[in-house]
Each structure stands twice: as C-alpha cells, then as structure tokens.
Amino acid sequence: MPRRYLIAKRSQDASQPRVVSAIAGFRRSEDGSLTLLALMLVVMMIMMGGLAVDIMRYESTRTTLQNTLDRATLASASLSQTLDPESVVNDYFAKAGMTSYLKDVTVTEGLNFRNVSADASADTKPYFLHMMGIEDLDANGHSMAEQRINNVEIMLVLDVSGSMSSNSRLTNLKSAAKEFVNTVLSSDPEKRISIGIVPFNGQVNLPSTLLAKYNVTDNPGITNSTCIDLPASTYSSPGISTTTALPMTTYSDSYSTTSQSTSYVTPTDSSNGAMSVANVWCPAYLGNQVSLPNQTIATLKTKIDALTAIGATSINAGMKWGLALLDPGARNMYTSLITAGAMPTTLSGRPFEYDDKEAMKVIVLMTDGENFAEERINAPYKSGLAPIYKSNSDGNYSVYHSTVSGSNKYWVPHLGTWQAVPWSNSKNNGTYVQQTWQQVWSTSRVAYVAWQFYARALGGSSSSSRTNYYNTWMANFRTQTATTTMDTQLQAACNQAKSNEVIVYGIAFEASTNGQTQIKNCATSAGHYFNATGLQITSAFRSIANNISQLRLTQ
Secondary structure (H helix, E strand, O other), X not given: OOHHHHHHHHHHHHHHHHHHHHHHHHHHHHHHHHHHHHHHHHHHHHXXXXXXXXXXXXXXXXXXXXXXXXXXXXXXXXXXXXXXXXXXXXXXXXXXXXXXXXXXXXXXXXXXXXXXXXXEEEEOOOOOHHHHOOOOOEEEEEEEXXXXXXXXXXXXXXXXXXXXXXXXXXXXXXXXXXXXXXXXXXXXXXXXXXXXEEEEOOOOEOOHHHHOOOEEEOOOOOOOOOEEOOOXXXXXXXXXXXXOEEEEOOXXXXXXXXXXOOOOOXXXXXXXXXXXXXXXXXXXXXXXXXXXXXXXXXXXXXHHHOOXXXXXXXXXXXXXXXXXXXXXXHHHHHHHHHHOOOOOHHHOOOOOOOOOOOEEEEEEEXXXXXXXXXXXXXXXXXXXXXXXXXXXXXXXXXXXXXXXXXXXXXXXXXXXEEEOOOOOOHHHOOOEEEEEHHHHHHHEOHXXXXXXHHHHHHHXXXXXXXXXXXXXXXXXXXXXXXXXXXXXXXXXXXXXXXXOOOEXXXXXXXXXHHHHHHHHHHOOOHHHEEXXXXXXXXXXXXXXXXXXXXXXXXX
8 A cells, every 4th residue: 555545644644533523522512401491391391380379379378368358348238238338348358357357338328329339458478489580469459339229119207297397407408308309200211209298287177189099988078178186096007997887077266275264155265165277187288288109390389388386296197108108009099090191101110019129118207296196086076967056047056955854955055044945046036957976176275165166055153063063064075085095106106117127217396295205216326316496407308318419220
C-alpha cells in the first residue's frame, strides 16, 4: 500500500473518539433539559390541582352563603312574619354558624309590602392561589326578597259626634282625611285600592241603597235617618247578616231631660218638651251617611267635606259597621250594588276573602271621646198606634190610661184633668187624631212624654209617686246600654278584625282617658296607635297614608 494512503487512514482513525465523545455530550445535555421540563410540568399540574381545590372551596362556601341568604330574606320578607325582619336574618346566619359573614341587612316596609335585602362575605383563605399572587378569595353573596300585596280595602271609621265641633276638631279631621285620600289613591293608577267611609255618632246612618239590602223592621219613615239598633248578637261575628231581622233606630230624643214641674209644659217648649234634632240617636243628616267603597278622589273628598258634628258617641257601632263592610259575607250585596250602578265596576269581587294573599284590609278608627250610654226605644213603642190623641183644632194632646178606674180615662195634660173622650176643643167643633209612636217621638222628648203624659197623670199629688211613675215609664219606653257593655262590644269587633288579619289603626283625637284606652286596645299594635291633638291628626293620617302610598303594583 502506498505510504500516502496509510497516513490518511491513520488520521481518520484518530478523529473517531472525539466525534463519539461530542455526540455523547450532546446526549447528556438533552437528558438534563427533559428533566427540567418535567419538573415544570409537575409544578404546573400541582398548581392547577391546587387552583381547583381553592375554587371548589370557594364555590362551596359561596353556595352555602347564598342559600342561607336566600332562605333568610325570604322568611323575613313574609308579611305574616311577626318578628323583627333583621333579627330573623341574623338568626338564620347564627344557626348556620356564619354570623361573622353577614355584613348588612336592609329592611324597607310599608302597609302592604316588605322588602329585605342582605349582603354577606366570607374569606375562603386559599391554599394554593398564593403561588399566583392571589392572597384573598372572598365569597360574596347578595339576596333581596319582597312580598307585596296589590289589592287594598280601607274603611275610614270617623267620629262625627257633637264634640267634634269643638276646638276645630272636625275642620282638622276633614283636612287630614282628604290628604289621606289624595295620597293613597293618587299612587294607584291600576285601581287596586278602595276607600269607604263610616261616620258614626250615637249610631251609624246608612244610605238608602245599603239599607235596602238588609232585613230591616220598624222604619221610622224619617228622610236621611236610617240607622239600625244592632242586636247584641251581631257582635259575635265579623259580618252582619242580610237576612236577620234588624230593627231600625227610632228618630227620638231619648237622652234629654225635661222639667218635672207639677204644672203643664207645652210640648213645643224648646227647653223641656220639644224634641231636639241635636239629641236624637240617628240625626237626619245626609252628609253623615256611610259612603260605600270608592276609588275616585273627588267623590271621597266631597263626602268628607259634608261631614257634620252632631249627636252622641257609639264607637262600638262605628267599628262594627266598618268591619261588616269589609267582611267577605258582604260580597253578594256589593255585586248587587255594582249591578245597580251604586258602586264602581272596578270593585267587582270585593270584599276579598280574609286569607287572600293578594289582598289587605285596613280600618282607620278615629274618635275624640269615649262611648256614651246608648239609648234605644223598646220594641212595643217603636211603631204602631199610641194611646195618645192630638186635637186638630188647637194641637193639644190627651192620653188614654186603661188602668184608671171610672169612665174618665183620658188625661188632658194642658188642663191637668181627666175626661171620658179625647180632647178635641169641642167648642170649636174640633176633631182629633190618634198618633202613632213614630209621630210622638218625632215631636216630643221621651222624658217629656214620661213626665207630662204619664207621671203627672198617674202620680197624683205625691212627689214620690210621680217620680216612681216617671222612672217606670222611662224604663218602659227605652233601654240604655251601659258604656262598659259598649266597650266590650267594641273590643269584640276589634279582636275579630285582628284575628282575621284586618289591620286596625287607632287614632285618639283629644280623647278622654278611657277613649284613649279603648282605641289603643283596639289597634293592631302599639305602633298602629296614635294619640293626637290639634294638627297632629294630620300627622297621624299622613303616617298611615305614606305606608300605602309606597305601593307599586305588580302582577
């Protein structure tokens, strides 16, 4: 082999170890890079797993927090919930062991709605997110619940007794009541709120359209004087039956005294004999009649302006009629009145059931006094012929007494004598007419008739005998209802209202101590009672109205 070839071959053989060494080094370098990548991948996998753990912990806490918020706000927003709404929310979080997470509770409520919103936040303290620079991961929750009642039925039961004319009380009442109507109904474009007015004094005067729906007896036949002597049994239930016989109130002056002189006093004597329209139990005033539920502001304001202060005070009767006209049992009657055009068609279906979740019933009861012992003419003397005769010629009376012996059984009061026939002033060829009891009471005081026609006639010259006869005939003619009984009847009606979830607001307007007590006890709660003087009655009505005016109607 030539020398040149051998030298080349040796050079080639000598370079092989260096190439192999270089390749091995490269291989060793690649192995190191793969190890670093693997480590990075492992770290990323750990971080992703940790992130998942932190997120699952966050979501679990957030879900529990939100569920607690939702349950708490729903429970506290319920209008049937009598506990403090904020306390209810706090109690839910305490029982869940999450008290520290609750941040804020806001309660907004009015007469017909309650809105509760709550916020909570919990630090989930992440385990792995710190590696990504995330130090905090708070689970926040917010919940809001609301219950709202759309249909509202209101009865304003207002005292219009004679004392309301003092100290500008009636003037202040009218101003406050009209503002109330305007505030409540101006925020009700959907016509979901109705307002009725029940004025009361010694009785409650019904309009003829309403009176015709009841089974009334003993109608005195006096225009605009249509009250009912409510039987005691009507206070045992919220409504008033349209089939039960209800005796009407006699148009009589049965709580004025009269002179008990042995001498004659004419029946027209304004101080002793003549019936006073200011003292009858059912004054004949159209403006004081009940106003059926309405939704027109102008109409209701006109009704309020027409109120007149006159008569005694029977708060029990006012409250009873206010509740009866909210009672579902009156629905058929309302339907008939709507058909007849006496009530708006928008009131169809009212009064709603007591347990209707979409309806609310409210009574605003106001008085400036306390119950005054009610008097009513007894049944035998309400109607029919009286044993009393009136001369057509001179207007004088004579009275037949069957218990008197002899033939002279007719007592002639103006002469103070007895005779065999009714007085007729025969010198003038006079005649006479037997009177009905309605005619007697429409002109003469009960006390006058008891004294002049009976006590003087039957008692003779004995003072004590005359007094005994007077007391006997006063008891025969009329029955008094004690104020304690009236208070009991009032509270019975109030309790029936409250037990049927009718909200009762009570306003004692410059009332006596007992009047304040009765109204306070009648109100739904202490927060529903107002003790007002002067212009404070406006504030009382305004406070009630503002609750209702926040109404936002929803479907």
